[in-house]
Amino acid sequence: MLPTDETKQLSFNRRIAEGDLVIVYERHDTMKAVKVIAGSVLQNRFGVYKHSEWIGKPFGSKALSNKGRFIYLLAPTPELWTLVLNHRTQILYIADISLVVMYLELVPGCVVLESGTGSGSLSTSLARAVAPSGHVYTFDFHEERAASAREDFEKTGLSNLVTVGVRDIQGEGFPDEFIGLADSVFLDLPQPWLAIPSAEKMLKQDGVLCSFSPCIEQVQRSCEVLRSSFTDIRTFEILLRSYDVREVNIKDSNEDGLVVSGSRKRRQFSQEDAEENSGHQVLARPSPEARGHTGYLTFARLKCL
Amino acid sequence: MLPTDETKQLSFNRRIAEGDLVIVYERHDTMKAVKVIAGSVLQNRFGVYKHSEWIGKPFGSKALSNKGRFIYLLAPTPELWTLVLNHRTQILYIADISLVVMYLELVPGCVVLESGTGSGSLSTSLARAVAPSGHVYTFDFHEERAASAREDFEKTGLSNLVTVGVRDIQGEGFPDEFIGLADSVFLDLPQPWLAIPSAEKMLKQDGVLCSFSPCIEQVQRSCEVLRSSFTDIRTFEILLRSYDVREVNIKDSNEDGLVVSGSRKRRQFSQEDAEENSGHQVLARPSPEARGHTGYLTFARLKCL
Amino acid sequence: MSAIARDDAASAAEAVAVHNARVTWEGCSVLLDINDGDRLVFCRLSPAATVKIGNNNYSLRPLIGCPFGSLFQVDSGADGPFLSRVDPSSQGKEVPDSIDESKDNRALVDNNKAQTLTGEDINAMRSQGATGDEIVEALIANSATFENKTSFSQEKYRLKKQKKYAPKILVRRPFTRSICEAYFKKYPHRIGFLRVDTLSLLLSMANVTANSNILVVDTLSGILTGAVAERLGGHGHVCSAYMGGTPYSLDIVRMFNFSSEICKRIVSCSISDLSTTDTANSENNGKHVAATESQPMTLQPSDMEDVTVSLEKETSYNLTETNGSFNLKPCKSSKAGEPASAEVVRMWKESGFSSLIIGAPDIDPWSIIKGLLPLLSHSAPFAIYHQYLQPLATCMHNIQQEKLAIGLQINEPWLREFQVLPARTHPHMQMSAFGGYILSGTKICGSAG
């Protein structure tokens, strides 16, 4: 997924090849990750697509089904991956992810610790930020979840940047070998306050911790614990509002009905009048339904000694 | 302020008279309530305005200062009053007020209890909603605050609709004479949970209580207490975003620089080019700074027996 | 103030008896909230009226004379299941007090084998007169996994079964609050996506209060007109102005329990009739309109409106049209929306309207308001609702350029609801992200006045 491997870099000359991961785009809300295998096919409600026909095409191309319906074949990015990955847990989305990466001050070469791994949605973006020389060490309590995450990082080509461990971070803390080596720590745990003392030990001075929690009580307890060794403690919430763009017909009101005062002449208002005075405009308005809450993001910086 | 008195109703023929309360409008953020007294003057940075020149003008007229600068003389409304009243406490603004009036299901004739009175910002809107036959009984702990509020209701002509009492509602509860008579109760108290058992006794069945609190801990404690005798417990937060409208110059990019490919001819990009290609458009964008929080509004409905 | 206060309060309470009634009556309109908002049904109570829940039709007769806010459940009787009022004292807490952190759901496998009670067993219980609550308890007792669930999951399980086997029907008072919320949930397009907080702002910004004359342009099925009429309480008028020859639908006004006194104050008038300066002519016009219109909108069919709402997106919503109940008297709302009398039109022309609210999302706001501002009294406030920002921005700019009003503002309310539960407090995970925009201002006394 990342251009660390030069042959995978986007380019006018880059062609889809056997073994590539492609994002099959039907609509903005219907996408799927597919590994290209010459003999394989993709089947959806629009028909059957042969992988062999995809090979050799540039990324971003259309592909046709046997019924003539088309999809687009996109190069994977962490953003697209977040939309297609298997949800093993509640995942983080682009707004939270982007703020986390920015506030954790991640740059190439950083070492970052994460728990839990969950569905690996954030890990992918963490890896992108610390590539090519940094590393993400991510831990999950669940053996199977960790295994699935490892498979995913293999599939997306990130396994050289992300190491998945199985560990109960709330109970045991992070492994001692990371003491003082972490530039940043990210916690997404039901009782984050239990893991904070360990996170503190892992961080370099002035390193940043982030804790993601859906409930305010979790934030309250975490902040209480943070105040002893951390500074610059800040809690945020971020939402993303999306807008629908469409060509709308906002009619001019019937001038007759409005303006001709005192005159006895009056035409019946008809649909035709409306059309006559109408103006089609391209307008945007917020989408009516949205994610109302994901979680609170609490950031804190380790005090310098 | 309210059209209960027919002579005070807005009309094309209504003229400003001695003793009227007018809202002097300089700009949308510079307004002032003034009582018209024939011999009096208003002085501001734009000069001196004689009240005597206002008398006989329609509301909504311009008035000129001795320096020729003008202001507008508006008829008072609860919304304008909220913008000009003396802040004796943190006040409620239009968004919270409107939601409270709607969710308390106030209609003409209702009896509503309120504590604390504060600066009387909400009381004014409660009175508007229950006029002409209903009544607002509002209580404040502070003797002086209650007295100032009474003066204000006198000034705005609402004293026949609002009665101000001095009482520690958290400590003593509402007076027993209102038991079972209140259509709605509004609480804006530091420890609202202390007043909820009394509010419960005052309400008619299916009557609605609202508690306004800035901190989530107050909401948490109130909700715990509410759950025993109330139903339909709902907590909201409402903010108002305002938009700035202006004529903006969004330049078309310099077509030369963008499109002429392969050509050796290239003009220097200059300011004139930009002006030439420019389009002045009327556009709106959110005002950058806003009130980020006022308080949480918790509504609850008394269970029916 | 005690003695006087008591008298005042008591007499005030009496005066508002009908408009603010707290007990249902035969012929009154109610909003049935089935299973905590899953379904929302407007109906008019009569001995013959019924509501369909699941596969059964239930008579609404038991609902007549109960307090608004009463809760009903399904009981089994000799003549089959019927609606019976839940004893409020038996109502338990709505939610568990704390989460049990020690258990989690890892060990649970959710397959159908966890439940040993079959559909046939349940039907048998039913025919033997078991109540819904008893069936739910039996289901829990026969669940192999229930005991191992966290208390949070147990509660979820109970609620799911309760909704299916022991539905609860809450009798809500049809007030602007509940009506607007019901439509916003189920048929937002009918009310132009007008959210209840936005509506509340329109009413404030237009200074709606008793003894006013409020001009509205309401293409939102009458929600605006109804909300204004509720606030007027029969004092003053709301005039639903329309362009062309046909008044806009006021369907939603029928959902309110308006007395005839209030209905009489809801009138329609064409904008051209309001705009003619010749009052003698306008008198004729008023009659002319009344004569040429087929029917005021309020006499249309659709007597019971089923605003079925489900949290699952997939569920199909079907509008139940039940006949018979609505035409029973007292159908007080039938007079709402009649043509404005010549007398009242003349009064408006002489005095001007107290304020103006426009809710007409398909029409360019500037093209409407430029003709209506002259009809407002000096210093009258106005508020325009719209779903798009750009037309309001242009409208505001034009009003400014022509110096017709001051205090112009475009606002957008942002409303958020919270879950407040011990250790689980957070904003709702889904929200209505958009309540529309409002342009408001105050008309000034200029050349246009």
Next chain:
Amino acid sequence: MSAIARDDAASAAEAVAVHNARVTWEGCSVLLDINDGDRLVFCRLSPAATVKIGNNNYSLRPLIGCPFGSLFQVDSGADGPFLSRVDPSSQGKEVPDSIDESKDNRALVDNNKAQTLTGEDINAMRSQGATGDEIVEALIANSATFENKTSFSQEKYRLKKQKKYAPKILVRRPFTRSICEAYFKKYPHRIGFLRVDTLSLLLSMANVTANSNILVVDTLSGILTGAVAERLGGHGHVCSAYMGGTPYSLDIVRMFNFSSEICKRIVSCSISDLSTTDTANSENNGKHVAATESQPMTLQPSDMEDVTVSLEKETSYNLTETNGSFNLKPCKSSKAGEPASAEVVRMWKESGFSSLIIGAPDIDPWSIIKGLLPLLSHSAPFAIYHQYLQPLATCMHNIQQEKLAIGLQINEPWLREFQVLPARTHPHMQMSAFGGYILSGTKICGSAG
């Protein structure tokens, strides 16, 4: 994984030493946060550099070699007051643990008589070598009203006095996060009101990562360019494209501590040079641009930038311009923004850019992007920041009509900060209500490619 993990981590940590340095050095850029955000000052550390706080100039020499995140205070020495590092172990709790609900401020009258210590007394203490903290304690001891205040008010009083008499200076690392926040607070117009969360979204949406070639149109003083360069870490290129003959200012890039390796990867190029299909010509063009431009923008004056911020609206902000310190070596950023070499331009033309970010609020987005999309590789993502919705809506519509890209979305981030304190948790009472809009999408492979 323990042993290997440790080695990996250690070597990774070494590799990033300069870019991710955690200790200041002579010549490095720092962001001084004075009194918890009241003032924000960028400066370059040198033995000669000073910062003015109150009426005194303080040498920045003590700051050289301290960890980022260190806190400094004013101490009195033989040669007058100087900055000295606060012992972290002595730092107290930031806030009181609970509110004292039993006291209130009713009895307090706030007049000047409450304080018996005069200005002269304080000056006398100062000249006798009293520390700021000692002066604050003396002020509290001599306050007639302090004891009667609630603990919350006591804390407020202490804080106010502390800011005046015992200012605290926090040495912040100039990273995209802190730089963007500082400009947004003090000079939002310089960065086109680009909020830090919006910037973070642009970087995600444009898939910015090492080994990429990112095209930016950055009229936001270089904040975009700098943020991209920080993420690239010296691997790949960021190309700041400009219209006409003059590159856009990259002033803000100087605020970062970029190594020369990173600076070399920040280049400028005119859009016309990128758009020519004749690569032979473009080589000349590249040189031509370099020759005709007076200076890359990065060599402008204004070496120390005082982003003074105060919570009181009334305070006037003045930009302190201090000379002398910035021209001292090693001024590593000076190479940032040089003209793109012919070689790299040819590479971009052959391969296409990895992605595109546009931050040019004064220019119509469609008029820019229609010319730039062909320069992007197939399937490359792009993101456009703008302050107005309507131009982005039109742009999105046009891109759709011409089938240039898919996955088009207009988003607006909504960011809220909270006060989390015992019994006093709530969102901040003031918020930035607007972070701008973003149009994003993915270029598809069509006729235009």
